[in-house]
Amino acid sequence: MSRSVTRPVELGTVPTTPLTEAVPLSLCAREPHVPADRLVAEMVPPPRFDSVRFDTYVPDPKQPSQTEAVTVLSSFAAGLGGAHATGSGRRRWFAKKPAAPAAPRGVYLDGGYGVGKTHLLASLWHATPAEPALKAFGTFVELTNLVGALGFQQTVQTLSGHRLLCIDEFELDDPGDTVLVSTLLGKLVDAGVALAATSNTLPGKLGEGRFAAADFLREIQGLSAHFRPLRIDGEDYRHRGLPEAPPPFTDEQVTKAAYATPGASLDDFPQLLEHLARVHPSRYGALTDGLRAVCLTDVRPVPDQSTALRLVVLADRLYDREIPVLAAGLPFDRLFSDEMLKGGYRKKYFRAISRLTALVRDAKGLVDQ
Known part of the structure; x- marks a missing residue:
């Protein structure tokens, strides 16, 4: 399946593409240093x-x-x-x-x-x-x-x-x-x-x-x-009396929405997980500076516990900053394995699922129906 390629933009740089095309940012292109x-x-x-x-x-x-x-x-x-x-x-x-x-x-x-x-x-x-x-x-x-x-x-x-x-x-x-x-x-x-x-x-x-x-x-x-x-x-008040979260969109829908939304980021989920390992979790807030939405393609199960814990921190920072998340691939309630959800960090994982699901619901309007 072909997919538009994300063009990362470093913080502070100026896009050279026409003003009529919004170029998505990329979390993977950011390595913030917080004084x-x-x-x-x-x-x-x-x-x-x-x-x-x-x-x-x-x-x-x-x-x-x-x-x-x-x-x-x-x-x-x-x-x-x-x-x-x-x-x-x-x-x-x-x-x-x-x-x-x-x-x-x-x-x-x-x-x-x-x-x-x-x-x-x-x-x-x-x-x-x-x-x-x-x-x-x-x-x-x-x-x-x-x-x-x-x-x-x-x-x-x-x-x-x-x-x-x-x-x-x-x-x-x-x-x-x-x-x-x-x-x-x-x-x-x-x-x-x-x-x-x-x-x-x-x-x-x-x-x-x-x-x-x-x-x-x-x-x-x-x-x-x-x-x-x-x-x-x-x-969980975030889902009390609310309809179920929308199902994941396709990679094409997410990519199109990212290009149509000024201030949105667009990243491949497995690549983002790899990038999080190179950025200290304390900087994940700065990682999201200026973003209006986070768009993710190819969402799949988290491979290991260390990666899962980093994702939990990112989910917390996105939720704190009220940044909608638009995703394609696996639903967020299937990110973590049964073993993870039964282990010592299970409450963290359930919190992340709850918060990400709320942010997915917030992002629904970014996709043209």
Whole structure:
């Protein structure tokens, strides 16, 4: 089957083709380098969650835990309105009596994918009465990359003056991250920084099924001690009451739509997966800068777990930035093998399927029917 060839355009270059033909961009042609100051400046809720608030969260009436979460988080935000706490003064945020043992200095939103955890986390960030420069919001991957870019001590110094650190998609995939994050959060709590995180795994079970968590039990328990778990039950709101996602289009339809959509990218899916291995996941957000749509041809099963985990991060960044995805080939709910969907990363994979399916639904209007 013949197919139009993607012509990649490097960032900042000017197409030489006639103005009447929109030349698709290519993710595979991009290898962004993100300076450390941008990493810090971008620690705010992503575009999809820039305008969310507690009063825009719609709890499922069948799930009282969702309403409870709004109440608890609203009170938590209100309690962060005083002067930045240091030393023994920080206990006033969380302890009812000065003599009582220190309570967890954070909240941990646990629940399945699609129950609105990121919405609530971003709402907490917005509701906390502090200047944006005194609040930080980022994914777990972005936080660990900040340490890599700034160094551990500089990261502690940079974040210690904050009132609140929000960590989305909290996961521990290897022992090194366990020790790093445990030590970092301990330093920040000692400096009086409040913590909030989302995950699909209870803090005491982080790392379970992915590495020998028992060997790092002390670090994991230390992480758990920083948080008050807040369970949020419910079904995936992204597909609640909505029609099924459209079936995949043909390569020709996707290619035609890419050329007809200014700011769209066009890539062969297997080639994109290979390219992701050459770009650090912390740069996947920058990889999508300026895109209005992502068009993919020849979508097929993900070959291995390392590739699958990189794809999960890309799916998260596309979803955060509300970039529609138009695809030809295999439906996204068949990307991951049965073995992957039963393994330790299964919740990540189901989240990726949920988010990609929502983005596919958003892209339906790009194809002429």
